[in-house]
Amino acid sequence: MRHPLLASSVLASLFFTGCIFVHATDSSHSAEAKAHAHAAGGARANATLEARSSAMLSGTASFREQQGGVLIEIEVHHAPPGWHAVHVHEKGDCSAPDASSAGGHFNPLAKNHGSPQAPEHHCGDLGNFWVDEQGEGRHVLLMSELTVADGPNSVRGRALIVHAGVDDLVTQPTGNAGGRIACGVIQ
Ligand SMILES: [Cu+2]
Numbered sequence: 001m002r003h004p005l006l007a008s009s010v011l012a013s014l015f016f017t018g019c020i021f022v023h024a025t026d027s028s029h030s031a032e033a034k035a036h037a038h039a040a041g042g043a044r045a046n047a048t049l050e051a052r053s054s055a056m057l058s059g060t061a062s063f064r065e066q067q068g069g070v071l072i073e074i075e076v077h078h079a080p081p082g083w084h085a086v087h088v089h090e091k092g093d094c095s096a097p098d099a100s101s102a103g104g105h106f107n108p109l110a111k112n113h114g115s116p117q118a119p120e121h122h123c124g125d126l127g128n129f130w131v132d133e134q135g136e137g138r139h140v141l142l143m144s145e146l147t148v149a150d151g152p153n154s155v156r157g158r159a160l161i162v163h164a165g166v167d168d169l170v171t172q173p174t175g176n177a178g179g180r181i182a183c184g185v186i187q
């Protein structure tokens with residue numbers, strides 16, 4: 001069943017750019033993972049965001065692999081109004097009350113912190129999003145560097161973190177975004 005899909009999988013992978021390592025000459029394991037991803041209409045993962053650091057918000061995040069990268073959709077409810085930083089952090093561990101257990105920003109390419117639109121940024125740097133007066137916020141972006149399928153840049157097994165403050169997109173290596181008010185393991 002997977003074999004007829006290999007050709008289209010290889011074609012699709014030719015369009016990928018950035019720091020994605022999966023390409024046409026990859027091992028059969030990666031090609032197989034790609035074939036499964038396409039068979040399912042793109043590999044998907046989700047995170048349920050839980051409040052940390054005495055915050056009250058809730059939320060969800062979805063990750064869908066498609067041509068050109070991973071489409072990420074984040075929604076929060078009952079969050080503090082204003083701009084908030086959001087990142088993929090390296091460890092899928094939200095157990096600490098302040099979410100410090102999730103470690104630093106997901107940075108498989110050892111780059112500097114920055115804006116997701118800048119050439120230099122961690123693969124996990126998702127920028128900032130706006131929460132309105134009702135505490136509702138939504139962030140949608142396509143990240144060319146990430147994958148959902150297995151690989152060095154896969155979001156699976158990492159954590160999505162929402163911060164109390166704004167990512168200044170400059171300060172190393174965190175963006176000086178303040179405490180971690182929500183955390184969700186990506187699975
Ligand atoms: Cu962060």
Ligand SMILES: [Zn+2]
Nearest residue numbers: 105113122125
């Ligand atoms: Zn970063």
